[in-house]
Amino acid sequence: MIDFALLGAAELAGIVLAASLVTIALYLLKPRPIRVVVPMLALWESVLMPRPSAALLSRLRSVGSLLIALLVVVLLALARGGPIWSARAGKHTLVLIDAGAHMQARDVLPSRLRSAIDQARVLIDTRAPGDQLLIAQLDQSVTPLSAMTSDPRVLHAALTALVSEPTTTDLSAGLRFARDALHGRARSEVVLISDGVAELDPHLLPAMKATGIGLRQLVIGARSENVRIRALSARGYLLDPSQTEIMVEVESESDRSLSAILTLRSDGRVLDSDRLELAPHARRVHFYDHVGGVAENLDATLALEGGAADDLPGDNHASITLPARRHRRVLAVSEANRYLEAALLLDETLSVDRIDPADYTGAAGYDVVVFDAFSPDALPTVAAIYLAPPPGRGGSPFEAPRVVARPRFDTFARDHRLIEGLALRDVNIAEALVLRPSRGDEIIAASGNVPLLVAGTRNARPFLALSFDVRRSDLPLRTAWPLLLLRSIEVLTAREGETAIDTAMHRVERTGSASLAPRALLPRARAPTAPPSRLSTLREPWFWLIALAALIAIVEWCTHQRRWTL
Amino acid sequence: MGPFSQPKSAAPGDRADDELFDDAFQKQLELLAIVSRRVMSGRIRAERRSRSLGSGVELADFREYSAGDDYRRIDWNAYGRLGRLLLRLYETEEDVRVDLLIDCSRSMGLGTPSKLVYAKKLAAALAYVSLCHLDRVSIRAFRDGTHRTLPVTRGKHRIFAVFDFLRPLRAEGPTGLAAASAELVAKSRGRGIVIVLSDLYDPHGVERGIDRLRHAKLDTHVVQLVDAEDAEPGLRGDVDLVDAETGERRTVTVTPALALRYQRAYQARQEAIARFCTDKRVSLFVLDTRVSPQDAMLRILRRGGLLR
Numbered sequence: 126m127i128d129f130a131l132l133g134a135a136e137l138a139g140i141v142l143a144a145s146l147v148t149i150a151l152y153l154l155k156p157r158p159i160r161v162v163v164p165m166l167a168l169w170e171s172v173l174m175p176r177p178s179a180a181l182l183s184r185l186r187s188v189g190s191l192l193i194a195l196l197v198v199v200l201l202a203l204a205r206g207g208p209i210w211s212a213r214a215g216k217h218t219l220v221l222i223d224a225g226a227h228m229q230a231r232d233v234l235p236s237r238l239r240s241a242i243d244q245a246r247v248l249i250d251t252r253a254p255g256d257q258l259l260i261a262q263l264d265q266s267v268t269p270l271s272a273m274t275s276d277p278r279v280l281h282a283a284l285t286a287l288v289s290e291p292t293t294t295d296l297s298a299g300l301r302f303a304r305d306a307l308h309g310r311a312r313s314e315v316v317l318i319s320d321g322v323a324e325l326d327p328h329l330l331p332a333m334k335a336t337g338i339g340l341r342q343l344v345i346g347a348r349s350e351n352v353r354i355r356a357l358s359a360r361g362y363l364l365d366p367s368q369t370e371i372m373v374e375v376e377s378e379s380d381r382s383l384s385a386i387l388t389l390r391s392d393g394r395v396l397d398s399d400r401l402e403l404a405p406h407a408r409r410v411h412f413y414d415h416v417g418g419v420a421e422n423l424d425a426t427l428a429l430e431g432g433a434a435d436d437l438p439g440d441n442h443a444s445i446t447l448p449a450r451r452h453r454r455v456l457a458v459s460e461a462n463r464y465l466e467a468a469l470l471l472d473e474t475l476s477v478d479r480i481d482p483a484d485y486t487g488a489a490g491y492d493v494v495v496f497d498a499f500s501p502d503a504l505p506t507v508a509a510i511y512l513a514p515p516p517g518r519g520g521s522p523f524e525a526p527r528v529v530a531r532p533r534f535d536t537f538a539r540d541h542r543l544i545e546g547l548a549l550r551d552v553n554i555a556e557a558l559v560l561r562p563s564r565g566d567e568i569i570a571a572s573g574n575v576p577l578l579v580a581g582t583r584n585a586r587p588f589l590a591l592s593f594d595v596r597r598s599d600l601p602l603r604t605a606w607p608l609l610l611l612r613s614i615e616v617l618t619a620r621e622g623e624t625a626i627d628t629a630m631h632r633v634e635r636t637g638s639a640s641l642a643p644r645a646l647l648p649r650a651r652a653p654t655a656p657p658s659r660l661s662t663l664r665e666p667w668f669w670l671i672a673l674a675a676l677i678a679i680v681e682w683c684t685h686q687r688r689w690t691l
Numbered sequence: 692m693g694p695f696s697q698p699k700s701a702a703p704g705d706r707a708d709d710e711l712f713d714d715a716f717q718k719q720l721e722l723l724a725i726v727s728r729r730v731m732s733g734r735i736r737a738e739r740r741s742r743s744l745g746s747g748v749e750l751a752d753f754r755e756y757s758a759g760d761d762y763r764r765i766d767w768n769a770y771g772r773l774g775r776l777l778l779r780l781y782e783t784e785e786d787v788r789v790d791l792l793i794d795c796s797r798s799m800g801l802g803t804p805s806k807l808v809y810a811k812k813l814a815a816a817l818a819y820v821s822l823c824h825l826d827r828v829s830i831r832a833f834r835d836g837t838h839r840t841l842p843v844t845r846g847k848h849r850i851f852a853v854f855d856f857l858r859p860l861r862a863e864g865p866t867g868l869a870a871a872s873a874e875l876v877a878k879s880r881g882r883g884i885v886i887v888l889s890d891l892y893d894p895h896g897v898e899r900g901i902d903r904l905r906h907a908k909l910d911t912h913v914v915q916l917v918d919a920e921d922a923e924p925g926l927r928g929d930v931d932l933v934d935a936e937t938g939e940r941r942t943v944t945v946t947p948a949l950a951l952r953y954q955r956a957y958q959a960r961q962e963a964i965a966r967f968c969t970d971k972r973v974s975l976f977v978l979d980t981r982v983s984p985q986d987a988m989l990r991i992l993r994r995g996g997l998l999r
Contacts, residue, residue, distance in 0.1 A: 157931070158928075158929035158930050158942055159931065160930075160931045160933060161924070161926060161930050161932055161936060162801065162933050162934075162935050163801075163924070163932050163933065163935065164798035164801050164890060164918075164921060164935050164936075165798065165890045165892040165894075165934065165935075166932055166933070166934035166937070166939050166941060167894060167930055167934075168953070168956055168957060169941070169943065169953060169959065170941070172949065172952040172953050172955075172956050172958050173943060175942070186944070211907065385950075386927075402970070577924065590983040654755055
């Protein structure tokens with residue numbers, strides 16, 4: 126039995142029908158016999174068969190020629206259909222080519238990915254007649270690049286569409302795709318062409334084996350002489366946001382000791398450069414303290430000393446982007462409160478102007494105003510911080526009918542970012558105003574039911590109020606005081622979408638399998654090397670169809686010469 | 692310029708007819724004569740030797756003197772030798788009537804040049820030779836019956852009339868030698884020479900026509916004109932054969948085997964005609980039109996004894 130791999134039944138029938146119609150049309154349109162005038166037809170009649178017999182024979186010859194021509198046309202059309210022997214209509218192979226970032230390693234020149242593509246080409250050229258392949262790219266997901274076909278032109282063209290992705294490889298996704306793509310197909314298998322640096326659900330392999338789908342891997346890669354940056358993180362100091370603490374984690378996959386240069390840059394400017402001695406397969410964490418001048422972009426680069434080749438240079442670089450530190454203008458309306466001034470001066474991004482309460486006329490042009498034991502006549506038009514605001518004036522956010530003595534921070538709003546990490550419970554306070562919050566205000570900290578720290582909105586502007594004079598407490602002597610004050614300014618002046626906290630850690634880390642060393646996640650397959658034998662062509666049905674058509678054409682030509690056919 | 696001076700015709704075909712003889716051919720024809728194999732009785736003394744004894748100058752025979760014979764004819768030398776009185780007998784030259792039958796049927800139009808053109812040239816040459824010898828010449832163009840007739844004419848100067856008669860003849864219609872022969876026999880008086888110029892493709896057969904001429908005691912000569920393609924048409928494949936005279940058609944596939952069978956059939960027919968003529972003592976000349984009319988006249992016909 127013969128099946129047809131290149132054309133479907135309808136297409137094949139269409140081609141045969143069209144070719145047959147063309148043949149019949151050409152036959153009908155063939156030139157008429159030439160007219161020859163002879164002196165005596167009777168002489169010809171004496172040697173010709175009787176007319177009826179001759180006419181019948183001529184018709185038989187004519188029909189015979191047409192049938193022979195149609196037979197040749199049909200054989201050629203069938204050969205075009207890509208016939209294959211049904212007995213060997215055989216394997217359905219999904220070729221998964223790993224295109225993850227690690228496949229850019231150069232331990233196999235020019236790269237592991239190029240080597241994988243070459244292996245795939247050999248796989249295509251050495252497949253058995255009747256075998257069909259499907260080419261797919263595997264990285265974090267699966268991208269089919271061809272249909273299931275035995276046409277080598279389609280398969281080779283699919284390989285040219287393969288593009289490396291800067292991601293890891295999820296083999297589990299590849300196997301799930303294989304299970305779906307090969308479902309119901311006879312003699313199916315998966316050939317993974319990869320270095321094995323991939324994520325794989327360990328429960329998936331037994332499930333795949335249970336489906337009967339064959340699993341093979343062509344392992345790509347020879348070694349792993351690689352150094353890389355595993356992680357990069359940075360954070361600002363709480364009390365000195367202008368300084369940054371940086372952590373870099375590096376790793377060596379080499380079997381020998383290596384020397385490498387680790388360079389930190391911020392916006393292209395070198396911050397630091399260190400020479401590291403890496404033991405075989407060593408992993409090291411390197412800290413940089415109080416690094417000043419770190420701008421928005423922070424880069425770390427690792428290079429082997431002396432320019433030695435690294436198998437995968439792509440993982441020798443890491444970068445993070447820090448939130449931009451915006452400058453703000455602060456108006457401090459205060460009478461010589463050194464604690465306030467000192468706290469404000471800690472943040473170099475703040476521009477602080479101090480005026481006496483009597484000189485206050487408004488806070489236009491400032492981002493935030495700090496009223497220290499002062500309430501203006503009118504509510505400010507900017508964000509405001511009130512420190513023990515005296516009631517009774519139009520600019521005071523609260524009514525405060527009385528004072529409470531010796532309050533203590535004993536009640537806190539849960540997980541509020543303003544007070545997170547601050548030790549306030551043991552702050553001694555002489556006295557505090559009993560603030561009467563309005564609806565919508567948030568009590569962040571209290572002494573019992575006496576609000577000590579309140580946040581809210583007045584005149585469509587946010588505010589924060591501390592109900593006691595810090596000079597009548599030991600809060601200024603605590604670390605919490607400048608932190609509370611500076612955090613308050615950050616919160617009150619944060620723009621929409623900005624992260625108010627800039628002291629969190631920023632980190633980039635390579636997830637997944639760390640080592641670049643090639644490994645077999647699936648049963649190893651022998652790499653195909655031998656090109657197909659020329660003799661294999663003799664086993665192809667198309668060869669015999671064309672040979673038969675040629676033989677018939679030759680026989681017809683010979684018979685035509687003898688006028689057995691027309 | 693030869694003895695002929697004639698105006699050039701306008702048509703190329705006519706010009707071909709005009710150029711029947713060149714000077715050299717004319718001079719050779721002057722020396723030839725048509726020899727008839729039988730003794731003809733003629734009315735006017737011409738340049739033909741006759742077997743009748745008369746007052747010619749050529750010594751023909753001797754006989755015994757009889758009373759009343761002309762004694763001036765006694766051969767005294769013979770008397771001196773033999774002691775007998777013997778009379779000299781002399782040949783009498785007679786004129787001969789020559790009838791040319793030219794086949795103008797459609798089959799004569801085949802070939803390159805056509806057999807009819809060849810026949811015209813041959814007829815003109817034969818007529819000229821006969822006229823040169825003061826023979827009487829008549830030409831009949833026949834198809835199925837007589838088509839046109841040039842009445843009996845005599846004298847070299849009458850060659851122009853022969854040309855004018857031959858020139859417009861065209862190959863049309865079927866062949867009918869029997870009818871033409873019957874008409875000739877009915878109109879001729881006495882004996883003479885008949886030369887049939889034809890390709891002998893008569894659907895009714897040529898035997899009857901030839902027999903009619905023989906039975907009329909006419910010295911009959913048949914000149915069969917054959918074209919090379921008649922014997923070997925060189926056809927292959929599908930051809931639509933059309934009979935030149937009847938228009939009958941037949942589509943055949945000419946294979947090498949069929950072509951060979953045709954050639955054999957043609958050869959058999961030629962042999963049958965030759966046998967017939969031999970049996971009837973009719974001289975048959977088969978002329979291939981590839982041979983020039985001049986060569987035909989000078990070599991073949993002379994070899995055949997038609998000319999001397």
